[in-house]
Amino acid sequence: MAAEAQTLPALLAQNSVLQGDKPAVVADGRSITYAELDRTSGRLAARLVAAGIGKSARVGVLMPNGTEWVLSAAAAGRVGACLVPLSTLLRPPGLLAQLRTAAVTHLIAAPGFGGRFYLEELEQMAPGVAATTAADGRHPAVPSLRRVWSYQDLPRPEVDPALVEALGAVVRPADDLVILFTSDSGGAPKGVIHTHGSSIRATAAGLASRCVGPEERLYLPVPFFSTDGFSGGLITALVAGATLVTEAIPEPERTLELLERERATLFLGGPDQAVSLAGHPRFASADLSSLNPASLPEVLPPGRRPAPKARPGLFSVTESFGPYCGDRIDIDMPPSKHGSCGRPFEGVDVRVTDPDTGTNLPSGAVGEIRLRGPNMMRAICGRTRQDIFDQEGFYPTGDLGALDADGYLWSHGRRR
Amino acid sequence: MTSATIYADDGLPLTVPQLLRARAETRGDHPLLICDDDVLTYSQACSRSASLAKGLLAGGAGLGSHVALLYPNGSEFVVAWLAAARIGAVTVPLSTFSTSGELTVLLRKADAEILLSAATYRAHDYREKLASAVPEIDFGGPPPLLAPSVPALRRLAFDLLPTGAHPGWSMPNLLAEGADVDERELTAAEAIVRPSDRLVIVHTSGSTSEPKGVIHQHGSLIRHQNNLNEVRAYKSHEILFCNSPFFWIGGVGYSLLATILAGATLVCSNAPDASGVLDLIERTKPTMVNGFAQLVAHLPKDPSFPGRDLSSIRRGNLYPIMPDDVRPADPDLRHNMLGSTETGSVCLTSEDESDQPESRRGSFGRPVAGFDARIVDPETGVTCPAGQLGELWLRGPFLMEGYYGRERHETFQPDGWYRTGDLFYIDAEGFFYFKGRSSEMIKTSGANVSPREVEAAILEETGLVAHVVGIDDEERGQLVAAALRVPAGRAAPEPDELQTRLRARLSTYKVPKLIMIMPDAEVPMMSSGKLDLQALKERLRGR
Numbered sequence: 001m002a003a004e005a006q007t008l009p010a011l012l013a014q015n016s017v018l019q020g021d022k023p024a025v026v027a028d029g030r031s032i033t034y035a036e037l038d039r040t041s042g043r044l045a046a047r048l049v050a051a052g053i054g055k056s057a058r059v060g061v062l063m064p065n066g067t068e069w070v071l072s073a074a075a076a077g078r079v080g081a082c083l084v085p086l087s088t089l090l091r092p093p094g095l096l097a098q099l100r101t102a103a104v105t106h107l108i109a110a111p112g113f114g115g116r117f118y119l120e121e122l123e124q125m126a127p128g129v130a131a132t133t134a135a136d137g138r139h140p141a142v143p144s145l146r147r148v149w150s151y152q153d154l155p156r157p158e159v160d161p162a163l164v165e166a167l168g169a170v171v172r173p174a175d176d177l178v179i180l181f182t183s184d185s186g187g188a189p190k191g192v193i194h195t196h197g198s199s200i201r202a203t204a205a206g207l208a209s210r211c212v213g214p215e216e217r218l219y220l221p222v223p224f225f226s227t228d229g230f231s232g233g234l235i236t237a238l239v240a241g242a243t244l245v246t247e248a249i250p251e252p253e254r255t256l257e258l259l260e261r262e263r264a265t266l267f268l269g270g271p272d273q274a275v276s277l278a279g280h281p282r283f284a285s286a287d288l289s290s291l292n293p294a295s296l297p298e299v300l301p302p303g304r305r306p307a308p309k310a311r312p313g314l315f316s317v318t319e320s321f322g323p324y325c326g327d328r329i330d331i332d333m334p335p336s337k338h339g340s341c342g343r344p345f346e347g348v349d350v351r352v353t354d355p356d357t358g359t360n361l362p363s364g365a366v367g368e369i370r371l372r373g374p375n376m377m378r379a380i381c382g383r384t385r386q387d388i389f390d391q392e393g394f395y396p397t398g399d400l401g402a403l404d405a406d407g408y409l410w411s412h413g414r415r416r
Numbered sequence: 417m418t419s420a421t422i423y424a425d426d427g428l429p430l431t432v433p434q435l436l437r438a439r440a441e442t443r444g445d446h447p448l449l450i451c452d453d454d455v456l457t458y459s460q461a462c463s464r465s466a467s468l469a470k471g472l473l474a475g476g477a478g479l480g481s482h483v484a485l486l487y488p489n490g491s492e493f494v495v496a497w498l499a500a501a502r503i504g505a506v507t508v509p510l511s512t513f514s515t516s517g518e519l520t521v522l523l524r525k526a527d528a529e530i531l532l533s534a535a536t537y538r539a540h541d542y543r544e545k546l547a548s549a550v551p552e553i554d555f556g557g558p559p560p561l562l563a564p565s566v567p568a569l570r571r572l573a574f575d576l577l578p579t580g581a582h583p584g585w586s587m588p589n590l591l592a593e594g595a596d597v598d599e600r601e602l603t604a605a606e607a608i609v610r611p612s613d614r615l616v617i618v619h620t621s622g623s624t625s626e627p628k629g630v631i632h633q634h635g636s637l638i639r640h641q642n643n644l645n646e647v648r649a650y651k652s653h654e655i656l657f658c659n660s661p662f663f664w665i666g667g668v669g670y671s672l673l674a675t676i677l678a679g680a681t682l683v684c685s686n687a688p689d690a691s692g693v694l695d696l697i698e699r700t701k702p703t704m705v706n707g708f709a710q711l712v713a714h715l716p717k718d719p720s721f722p723g724r725d726l727s728s729i730r731r732g733n734l735y736p737i738m739p740d741d742v743r744p745a746d747p748d749l750r751h752n753m754l755g756s757t758e759t760g761s762v763c764l765t766s767e768d769e770s771d772q773p774e775s776r777r778g779s780f781g782r783p784v785a786g787f788d789a790r791i792v793d794p795e796t797g798v799t800c801p802a803g804q805l806g807e808l809w810l811r812g813p814f815l816m817e818g819y820y821g822r823e824r825h826e827t828f829q830p831d832g833w834y835r836t837g838d839l840f841y842i843d844a845e846g847f848f849y850f851k852g853r854s855s856e857m858i859k860t861s862g863a864n865v866s867p868r869e870v871e872a873a874i875l876e877e878t879g880l881v882a883h884v885v886g887i888d889d890e891e892r893g894q895l896v897a898a899a900l901r902v903p904a905g906r907a908a909p910e911p912d913e914l915q916t917r918l919r920a921r922l923s924t925y926k927v928p929k930l931i932m933i934m935p936d937a938e939v940p941m942m943s944s945g946k947l948d949l950q951a952l953k954e955r956l957r958g959r
Contacts, residue, residue: 055527055568056480056506080527080568103479103504103608136474137597143604144479159562166564170524174823197823349830374825384422384612384635386813392831 007196008177009078009168011238012038019214019241025234026245026262027066034241041074046158048075049167052146053106057081058179060104061225062095064088064113064248068151069224070234072108077196079167081106082176084191085225088113092121094189096141101189101381102179103144111150114249119150173197179381180227182318191381192318202321202375203231203239205345209326210314211294212266214241219264221250221273231322232268252280260287267295274298294330306332312342315369315409319377319395324348325409340408341401347375351394352403355415358390366412369401370394418643418785422611422635422813428642430635432615433502433606435676436462443652443679449494449672450683450700452692456491458679461498464491468499468532470594470602475571477530479504479608482568482617484528485663486510486519488537489684492575493662494672496532501634503602504609505530507616508629509663512537520549520566526617526629526820527568532587535576538688543574555581611635617820618665620757629820630757632669640760640814641674643785647767648731650704652679657702657734659684659693659711666707670761690718694726697737701728705737712737731769744771751781754808754850758816758834763787764848779847780840787812790833791840793864794854800841805864807854808840809833839866858886860894863925870928873921874898878909883939883947884928887957897956898928901936908933932956 005011015024016038024037032040053059059076061083063069073083084102086095088110095118099107109118122129126141130148139145149155177199179191194202212218220233224246237244245262247255250273259267267274274296277283288299297305310332314323327333327342344350348371352361355368372394380388389395400412422430429435439448440462449456456464477483483500485507487493493509500507508526510519512534523531533542547553552563555578560570573587583589615634619627650656656675660666675682683700685693694715705712715721716736727739735747744750751766766781783789790799791806800806811832818824828834839851851866858865867884874882881901886894902908911931918927932955940951 049562052476054481054529054570056482056529058480100608105478105480136476138473138478138601138605140600140604143601143608146476146478160564162564163562163567166567170527170567172821174818174821195823372830374823378824379612382610382612384633384813385817386421387612389832393828 006173006200007168007171007175008074008200008238009171011200012041012074012078013168015238015241022214022241023243024237025067025070026243027070028247030067032067032070037070037074041071041078042161042164043158044071044075044154045079045164045167046161047154047156048081048106049079049159049163050157051106051149051155053079053081055080055167055170055175057105058084058102058144060084060086060099060102060107060109062086062088062107062118063110063151065221065224065229065246066248068110072151073224073234077177078171079164080171080175082193083178085178085180085230087181087225088116088118088223092125095122096125098181098189098191099142099145102181102191103381104142105144105146107145107148108151108154109149111152119148122148171196173200176378178230180230180318181225182227188382192377193379193381194321195378198375198378199231199235199321200239201347202324202345203235205347205375206314206323206326207236207240209312209328209342209345210236210323211292211328211330212236212240212242215265216240216242216292217245217262217265217290218242218268219245219255219259219262219266220268221247221255222268222270227316227318227322232316235321252277253282256280256282256286256288259291263290264288265290265292267291267299269296271296271298292330294328307338309339310335312337312340313411315341315399315401315411317371317397317399319397320348320371320375321377324371324375325350337406337408340404340410342409343407344409345375348373349394350403350409352401353394353396355396355400358392358394358396363403363405366400366402368415369397369399369409371397418646419639420786420812422639424639428639430611430638431606431609431613432498432634432638433504433609435638436465436498436502437606439676439679446652446679447681448675449491450681450696451490452685452687452696454491456494458676461491461494464495465498465502466602467591467594468495469503469605470597471590471592472499472505472530472594473503473601473605474593474597475530475590477503477505478605479613481505482508482527482529484508484510484523484526484531484533486512486514486531486533486542487662488512488534488686489659489662489667490686492534497662497668497672500532501615502609503605504613506614506631509616509618509668511619511663512540512661514545516545516549519545522619522627523549523566523569525627526619528566529568529570531569531572533572533574535574543578546572555585558582558584609634611638614817616668618663618668618757621664628757628822630665631817631820632760633817636814636817637669637673637760638677640784640786641669642677643814644670644762644765645674645678647765647784648704648706648769649767650674650678650680654678654704655681655683655700655702655728657683657697657700657705657729657732658707660707665757665761666755670755671706690715691720694718694720694724697729698725703728703730705729705732705734707734709734709736746771748777749774751776751779751847752850754780754838754848756836758836759787759810760814760816763810764789776843776845776847778849779843780850782846782848783810786814789848791842792835794835794857795859802842802844805839805841805851805857805866807857808836808838808848810836839864856885858884858894858896860886860889860896860925861892865896865926870896870898870918870922870926873918873926874900874914877917877921878914880906880909883949883952885949885953885956887930887953895930896926896928897930897932897953899932899934899939899952899956901939902933903936930956 852868889895
């Protein structure tokens with residue numbers, strides 16, 4: 001496994017050397033190797049820096065999955081700017097709220113996607129925002145915003161590549177990499193901040209359980225703006241040095257062709273998608289022999305499917321940058337552990353507590369799952385540490401569970 | 417009322433923009449700062465910083481931008497600091513003592529994007545220092561700076577430029593750029609600043625290691641300083657004389673931010689001579705004096721000092737300049753204060769400013785609101801009982817967010833404790849006593865010994881300076897050993913006899929088992945002029 005690199009720029013450089021000719025991302029008919037990813041994102045970074053993106057920038061990315069998303073993210077991240085993946089499904093007021101919460105300074109958007117025209121919608125919410133920011137002004141509706149671009153219209157001038165290199169060299173594991181919005185909050189948007197260090201370490205800690213090595217070709221259609229897509233897909237591929245196969249709009253017939261053509265080894269779509277693929281008339285004749293047994297059972301040949309509940313349910317929260325516990329998903333757990341979520345990954349302490357008092361419960365008892373450790377989020381936008389973590393440094397997840405005597409975690413639903 | 421939490425529903429403005437607006441409203445014409453002839457009222461601070469804040473916005477700064485400040489104490493520092501802070505930029509005050517090389521390190525480590533700087537101060541020309549620190553700088557051409565040696569830095573603004581320089585590097589130019597910025601844009605930029613946003617990165621003075629950039633947030637630093645104002649009864653009618661540089665926490669936090677919170681007046685001086693400072697004190701009549709006594713040690717030596725009227729001074733800790741009627745008979749019988757950059761200035765102190773009984777000699781008071789303190793055996797991590805020496809560990813919401821560029825787990829224990837590296841013990845009443853640095857602590861037969869305490873006893877007993885260290889010992893773990901420095905021509909005491917005398921002053925386990933008489937000229941020193949501790953230990957071990 002790669003991952004001595006603790007920052008995105010170091011990871012890009014490392015993969016370029018070790019995995020140069022391997023495709024990093026395959027999306028909708030376009031493929032980009034690790035060497036190209038490093039080189040092309042470096043060129044794009046030189047344009048972003050010339051356009052005013054600096055170390056403290058927070059760059060909103062509002063695009064469907066594809067190579068342009070990956071290049072924008074890599075370009076911004078390698079010069080130390082913090083990424084803010086934004087949902088393509090957000091309605092305009094929700095978008096505005098996230099732009100404000102994350103204090104986005106620069107927005108890169110797809111011109112249009114799925115009948116949506118994001119920049120026009122933003123303009124309706126904040127009239128004049130494009131013109132105001134283009135003239136170095138600030139719009140009262142989103143005062144942090146300094147520039148708004150459609151990807152195609154990103155300015156062309158570039159700074160010297162030496163400056164991009166120098167910026168990459170001062171990115172530290174402690175610097176913020178990304179602000180991920182969680183979907184489970186009812187009220188104000190909740191922007192979870194992860195550093196380069198926490199993101200990369202958390203991802204690396206789960207690779208063995210998730211069976212992702214440099215030879216894998218992961219298929220993952222989940223949007224990059226979600227934790228599963230960003231952490232489970234994009235950063236997973238980069239940390240493992242694997243190939244990510246994705247598509248903006250999955251459609252069964254095309255997905256089956258894609259899986260066949262790209263010889264995908266690991267299917268990481270959702271269960272619903274797996275069921276719809278298995279039910280498609282083309283499924284029987286599709287050659288999915290490249291898929292390994294860690295894939296969802298529905299897309300595996302009947303003989304290779306695991307027994308129900310024999311594989312761990314990966315416990316995942318945005319605050320831990322994806323799964324924080326698990327077990328090998330390609331082989332069955334011991335029968336006594338069927339139905340469990342496996343064991344906590346390195347870098348996360350798991351504690352089961354009385355939800356009201358926060359006191360530790362003995363093994364076997366059901367209580368609230370609380371997490372801490374170097375792979376946890378740095379912060380949540382706009383909240384103080386006291387608002388987020390308990391006195392002992394644990395984050396209360398709101399999930400209920402029990403830790404058995406062997407250290408396996410069992411899920412018992414949500415609190416309340 | 418003090419509060420152990422940032423939020424307390426007491427109406428305290430928890431961001432600098434809110435605080436500044438509130439004070440400009442109620443204290444408008446009151447002087448915030450008097451620095452020699454430089455006077456800044458609250459409303460001037462608000463309006464001048466608004467103009468600069470607009471310039472910064474036009475220049476591309478905003479929430480989270482890193483703005484470095486390089487000014488001596490004075491209204492320019494205050495205006496620049498407020499301007500950056502009110503739009504949510506992270507301020508990075510830099511030491512005016514910095515050499516050219518140190519400036520590069522600080523600017524690079526702190527990811528400074530904009531530097532606001534005086535052109536010159538005393539013998540320093542900061543334009544020259546910057547130009548030699550950053551070879552890519554060309555003052556003849558326009559900004560931005562795109563320099564791989566300080567890759568994040570884009571813009572410098574000096575209050576004065578050499579002739580022929582491009583105006584883009586000047587403060588007047590930055591202010592002019594802001595002239596078109598609408599008042600509503602500034603208000604909107606201020607409104608998104610939250611208590612959890614970073615306010616300042618203050619660098620530790622770095623006496624023993626490379627300077628570390630300590631991050632403090634708006635809400636926590638404001639609440640903490642508000643608590644400290646309560647403890648020292650710093651109220652709006654007070655006039656505080658404090659000569660701490662604004663680029664250290666004692667300046668930017670304990671004097672500047674504290675003064676704004678109090679709505680009071682801060683007096684400081686850059687006068688090079690003692691009489692200038694004394695003139696200022698007589699003229700401004702401060703009621704309180706705080707800071708490092710070393711910074712005023714030269715004042716009483718001035719020939720004019722005996723005739724000076726400093727009777728306005730009623731409280732504080734700059735004892736050398738306090739009038740007789742309020743000066744302690746013995747400073748060690750007043751509660752001392754422990755402060756550090758990491759704790760946002762003072763964390764141990766007492767509201768009791770009176771002389772204490774002999775039993776409390778050397779007390780540092782107790783932890784202030786919001787700080788949990790433990791004395792911990794640094795090797796075992798076990799909490800020490802009262803009276804036992806150990807390392808001071810602190811926890812709480814007003815501690816720094818962390819060191820810039822380092823991850824939290826590199827700095828804090830998993831459960832949030834911060835190891836100060838200072839040796840303390842607590843007495844039965846809960847008062848804290850400082851006994852040196854834990855890196856110096858000697859562990860002998862399971863007991864902890866502070867070299868400083870033993871050195872002090874030897875000094876009192878003999879009038880001689882000693883260096884006390886722990887040297888490895890099979891039986892005891894470490895052995896307390898002392899090298900006694902004897903100046904040429906001075907008689908040295910007999911080691912055996914000295915041990916006997918020390919037993920009357922110190923617990924037996926603290927009395928050095930090994931005492932070496934060392935002529936002054938033979939004490940091993942490093943090229944820096946500091947004691948060569950390793951060589952000294954070698955020599956003691958060689959015995």
